[in-house]
Amino acid sequence: MRHAVRALGASMAAAAAGIAVLLAVAWLCGYPPAAVLRVFAQSVAGGADRLSATLLVACPLLLTGLGVCVAFRCGVWNIGAEGQYLVGALAACAVGIHLGTWPAWVAAPLTLLAGVVAGAIWAGLAAWLKLARRVQEVLSTILLNFVAIQLVAIMVHGPLADPLSAQRDTTSSIAAAARLPLLSSRHGLHAGVAIALLAAVGAWFFLRHTVPGLRLRIVGANPIAARLARLPVTGYTAGAFLLSGALAGLAGAVEIAGNSYYLTARYGAGYGYTAIAVAMLARLSPPAIVPAALFFAMLDTGVRGLQHADLEGAASFPTTLTFAAQGGVVLLVAWLAGPPKRTGET
Template sequence: MRVEPRNAPSRLLTVGVPVLSAIVALGLAAIPLAFAGAGIAEAYREMFRGVFGSVFAFSEMLTRATPLIFTGLAAALAFRAKLWNIGAEGQLYLGAMAAVAVGAGLTDAPGIVLIPLIILLGAAAGSAGMMLPTLLKSRFGADEVVTTLLLNFVILIFLQMMLEGPLKDPMGLGWPQSPPIPDQGMLPALMDRMRVHSGLLIALFAAAVAQFMLMRSVWGFRLRAVGENPAAARHAGIGVNRSLFGVAIISGGLAGLAGVSEVAGLKGYLTADLSPGFGYTGIVVAMLAGLSPAGVVISSLFIASVFVGADSMSRAMGVSSYLADLVVSVSLLCVLIGGFFARYRIIRVRERRAGA
C-alpha cells in the first residue's frame, strides 16, 4: 500500500467531503445518545424542532450563526494564506471593548454616526490584535499559532482588568461589566420581539465580498499564491509580507466585528463571558467549509443549528447539551480525515515475487 497525491481533487470530492462529514458526525453522535438511554429518532426530532419548529427557534439559530460567520471568515481567509490565526477569540473581545468604549463614551451622538463608528473602531481593534503576531512572524519567524493562541489569554486578562477599572459600570452594583451602549448605538433588530439583528446582514455581505475578492480579484490570486507556495510567489514578484499583513488586517477585523455584533447587536454591554468560544469554533467552521467564504455561511448555519437544537433536545429529553460540542468535534475530525482522502489516494502495490 502506498499513498500518493491526486492530480486535482474533483468538485464532487471538494463539496461532498464537508457534507458527508456532517452526516457522519450526526450518525456517530447517536452512539452516546443510545448510551444515555434516549431514543435516537426522538432526540433528533427534538433537535430539528428546536431549530425549525417555530419562527423564534429559527431566529435564535440565525442569532447564534452571526458571530460564527465572522470568526469563520476570519479563520478561512487567514488560513488561505497559511497565516494560522488562532487568536480570533481575543480579537473578538478587542472589538467588543472598542464598541463599548465608543458607545458608552458618545451617548449623545446620533445613531447614524454612532453605529458606523462602533463598527469601524471595533474592526480596527480586532485588526490591531492580529498585527503583532504577523509582525513577529514576518520579522523573526515566530510561530503565529503560538503567538495568537497565547495572546488570547493576555487579552482576556486585560479585559478583566478593564472591567474592574476604566470600563466598569458605576451603576452595575459591583458586577464586572461595562456601561451599556445607548439605544441609538445598537444594531437594529431584523424581527419584532426577536433577538436576530442586522449584524447578520453585515456578516452575509462580508462573506459575499470575501468570496468575490478571493476568487475574482488580483488580491485573491496573490493571497492564494502566497498560501500555496510563498517562495514561488516571492519569485514571481508578489510581496509575501505585504500580502500577509493585508490578510491579517482583514482577518482580525472580521473577528473584531464578531465582538461588535454580540455586544452592539445582542447583549448591549460587555462581560468577560461574552463569547462561549466563538473564536475557536470559527476554526471548525472554516475547516468544515473548506476555507471557502461561501461555505462558511453554510457551515455556520449547520453548527449553530447543532448548538441550538442540542440545547432544545437537552431541555426536552434530559440529555446533556454537551452533545453539541461532541458533534462539532467529530465533524472537524471527519473533515480532516475526508480532506486527506480528497487530496491523496491509497494505491495497492503488488509485491514482486523473488526471482521474477
C-alpha cells in the same frame, strides 16, 4: 465556484455524519434517538424565535469563520480569532457607550469600525511577532487569546464597569444610537446577520475575483514561487493577518451592537475556536462557510434545547455530547477532505 460546490458537498456529508454521531452517542447513553432528533429539530428551527436564535449564533460564527478562512488561505495559521473577537467587542463597547449624542447613522458604523480596527491591531501584534521576531503565529495568537480574556476582565471590572451594578462585573450598555437596527424586533434578529452574509459574499469576491485575492492565495500556496514572481510575500502575509483580525473583530462588535449591548467579565462563548472548525468544514471556501456556520449554530442551539427538554423520563442531556459531536465532525471533514493525491514524481 466549483470548488465551493465540491466543498459544500463534502461539508453536507460531514454534517449529516456529525448528526449521526450525536444520535449514536445519545443512543449509547440510553436516550431514545427518535425523541432526541425531534427535540433537536424543534430547538433548532421549531418556530420563528428558535430559528432566529440559531441565526444569532450563526452570525458571529460566520464572521469569525471567514476571518480564519482568509488567514489559512494565505498560509497564516491564525488560531486567535477568539482573542480578536474579544478585543473587537471590547472596543465596540468602549466606543458605543459614549456615542449617545450622535445620530444613529454615524454611531452604529463607528461602533463597528472600532471593533474592526481593534481586531486588526490584535492580529497585527501576532503579524509583527512573526515577521520581525520569527515567532510562530500558532503560538502567539493563542497566547494573545489569554491576554484578551484578561484585558476584557480588567476593563469590565475597572474603567468600563457599570456604576449601577453591585458586583461590578458588567459594563454599562452602549448608547441606543450605537445599536444595530433590528430586522425583526420580536425575535431580536439584528442587521448583523445581513452584514455577515455580505461579508461572506465580499470574501468570496475578494479571494476569487480580485488581483490581491489571487495573490494572497498564491503566497499561501507557494511562497517560494510567489517570491520568484516578485510578489511582496511579507506584505501579503501581514495583510492576511490584518484582514483576518478585522473580520473577527467585526464579529465581536456586531455581537455587542446587535445582540448583547454590554460586556461581561466572561464574555467569550468560544466562537473564535469553533470558527476554526467552521472554516475547516467549509474547506476554506467562503460560500461554503455560510452553511458550515449554520450547521455549528444548529449543533449549539439544538443541544442547548436538549439540555432543558424532558426526554421521556431520561436524565437531562449532557453538554459534553455536543463537544464529542463537534470533534467528530471535524475529524470526519479532515478524512473526507484529505489532500489531493500527488503524482508519482518526487
